[in-house]
Structure formats: structure tokens, C-alpha cells
Amino acid sequence: MRPSILYAAILLLASAALTAGQNPTMLGHPEDYPRVDVEHGARLYAEHCDRCHGANGNGVSGVDLRSGKFRNATTDQQLRTVITNGFPTAGMPAFKFDPADLTGLVAYLRNMNSIDRGSLRAGNAAHGQTVLETKGACLSCHRINDKGSRKGPNLSDIGANRSAGSLERSLTDPSSQMWPINRPIRIVTRDGRVINGRRLNEDTYTVQIADEEGRLLSLNKAELREFTVSTKSTMPSYKEELTSEELADVVSYLLTLKGQ
Numbered sequence: 001m002r003p004s005i006l007y008a009a010i011l012l013l014a015s016a017a018l019t020a021g022q023n024p025t026m027l028g029h030p031e032d033y034p035r036v037d038v039e040h041g042a043r044l045y046a047e048h049c050d051r052c053h054g055a056n057g058n059g060v061s062g063v064d065l066r067s068g069k070f071r072n073a074t075t076d077q078q079l080r081t082v083i084t085n086g087f088p089t090a091g092m093p094a095f096k097f098d099p100a101d102l103t104g105l106v107a108y109l110r111n112m113n114s115i116d117r118g119s120l121r122a123g124n125a126a127h128g129q130t131v132l133e134t135k136g137a138c139l140s141c142h143r144i145n146d147k148g149s150r151k152g153p154n155l156s157d158i159g160a161n162r163s164a165g166s167l168e169r170s171l172t173d174p175s176s177q178m179w180p181i182n183r184p185i186r187i188v189t190r191d192g193r194v195i196n197g198r199r200l201n202e203d204t205y206t207v208q209i210a211d212e213e214g215r216l217l218s219l220n221k222a223e224l225r226e227f228t229v230s231t232k233s234t235m236p237s238y239k240e241e242l243t244s245e246e247l248a249d250v251v252s253y254l255l256t257l258k259g260q
């Protein structure tokens with residue numbers, strides 16, 4: 001290996017180790033978990049886990065969920081596996097939670113020790129839907145089931161994959177959560193037509209976009225004069241626009257959107 005390549009490889013390894021160490025999903029410190037995830041997890045826990053583990057986490061003999069130490073799991077990923085597989089012979093059923101729900105449950109387990117469930121505010125999904133459809137005017141850009149526009153991504157199953165914490169950040173700082181595929185693009189065709197839109201799909205020769213009117217277009221790259229991808233979201237931030245309670249309610253509603 002040439003020294004410069006070796007050096008680059010070492011740098012890469014070092015930075016990978018650094019990001020792994022900073023990744024809250026590996027560390028498990030209570031403060032690493034967004035409040036909205038903890039709240040979402042607390043609701044799921046009350047619904048699915050209370051009946052065996054109890055409100056204080058000590059309902060199963062030999063298991064103390066509040067202690068923060070688990071016999072069968074150290075990392076968050078292992079906790080997700082424990083919850084997903086259960087212990088069928090010992091009496092814990094397997095659960096079919098999607099990634100967003102697992103993120104919430106792990107966040108709650110990591111915070112059970114320090115959080116009084118009575119103090120958690122349960123987000124009001126029904127009120128969240130009203131805010132989304134009226135004050136937030138989200139359907140002017142987004143589609144949910146059979147309502148709304150195609151300008152922004154379809155949100156009909158957003159609650160299955162995106163955690164509460166990342167949904168909240170999508171609303172207060174949209175660019176920070178933007179997926180590369182959703183990046184806004186500006187196109188100038190050979191005949192001088194300017195098209196702004198959102199990238200849906202791209203391969204070597206073509207690009208598919210939803211334009212500002214929500215129309216779907218497929219363009220041949222060879223026929224474009226200009227093709228620029230931006231990393232700044234065109235979605236407005238709702239940080240000042242909505243109160244923190246309205247934001248929490250909208251997140252609660254988005255979490256109920258799990259597709260079919």
C-alpha cells in the first residue's frame with residue numbers, strides 16, 4: 001500500500017471510530033435521547049409492557065428495567081433485538097414494532113430511572129392532525145393518503161421509519177434531516193426552460209422530479225444545460241410558527257401514519 005493511501009485509510013478508520021463513539025444509539029446515556037422519543041416510548045410501554053413489567057419496571061422477577069442494566073442486552077441494538085424476539089419460553093412474547101417505535105421504547109428504557117411517567121405530556125395526535133391541516137398548511141406541499149399535494153414527499157407512512165426525535169427536527173430544522181434523494185434541484189433545459197423541483201429518482205442518464213406544481217417529470221440528462229442539486233430544504237421551519245405543544249402534537253400524529 002502506498003503511504004498516502006495507508007494514511008487515508010487510518011484517517012477514515014479513526015473518524016469512523018469517532019462517529020461510532022458519538023452515536024447515541026451506541027452509548028445509551030439518558031440525555032442522548034430526544035424527549036419526544038422518550039414520550040413516545042412511554043406511551044408504548046404503558047400499552048404493551050406494563051402488564052408484565054409494571055410501571056416501575058420490576059414486575060418480572062429477576063428483571064429490573066429501571067436499573068439501566070440488562071442481563072440480555074448492552075447496546076441499543078441488542079435491546080431492539082430483545083424486544084423484537086421476546087423470550088417465548090420464559091413468557092415474553094415477540095413484538096412486531098417498526099423502527100420508529102423501537103427507537104421510542106429504547107429511549108424510554110434508557111430514561112426510566114430518571115423520568116416520572118406522570119410528568120410526561122402525552123402528545124395529542126387528533127389535535128396534531130388539525131394543526132397539520134389548518135395552521136401548518138402542510139397539505140399544501142405534502143400528501144397524506146388521498147389528500148394533499150405532491151410537491152413534498154408523501155407522508156402516508158412516515159411514522160413507520162422516522163423516529164419521533166428526527167420528525168421533530170424535520171419540523172424545526174428541515175435541512176438537517178433532509179435525505180439526499182429529496183434534495184431540491186434546479187434544471188435548465190437546452191431550450192432555456194427553468195424547472196425547480198424535488199428529486200425523486202436518478203440514474204446515469206435520467207432524472208425524475210416532482211416540479212413546483214407537484215407534476216412528475218422524467219428528463220434526459222443529455223438534454224439539460226444545467227442541473228444543480230441543493231442541500232438546503234425548501235420546506236419552511238416551524239420552530240417559530242408553531243408552539244412546542246403544537247409541534248409535539250403534530251409529531252404524535254405523524255407517528256400514527258404507518259402506511260398500509
Ligand code: HEC
Binds near residue numbers: 060069070071091093
Ligand atoms: C407477557 C409478559 C411480558 C410482556 C408483555 C413483556 N415482557 Fe419483557 N420480559 C418478560 C419476561 C418473563 C422476561 C425475562 C426473560 C428471561 O428472564 O429470560 C422479560 C425480559 C425483558 C427484557 C430483558 C431484561 C434483561 O435483564 O435482560 C427486556 C429489555 C424486556 N423484557 C423489555 C420488554 C418491553 C420493552 C416490553 C413491551 C414492549 C416487554 N418486555 C413486554 C415478560 C414480558
Ligand code: HEC
Binds near residue numbers: 175
Ligand atoms: C412549502 C412546502 C412545504 C410545506 C408547507 C411543508 N413541507 Fe415538509 N417538506 C417539504 C419538502 C420539499 C420536503 C423534502 C425535503 C426535506 O426533507 O426537507 C419536506 C420534508 C418533510 C419531512 C421529511 C420527509 C422525509 O421523507 O424524510 C417531513 C416529516 C415533513 N416535511 C413534514 C411536514 C409537516 C408536518 C409540515 C407542516 C407542519 C410540512 N412538512 C410543511 C415541503 C414542505
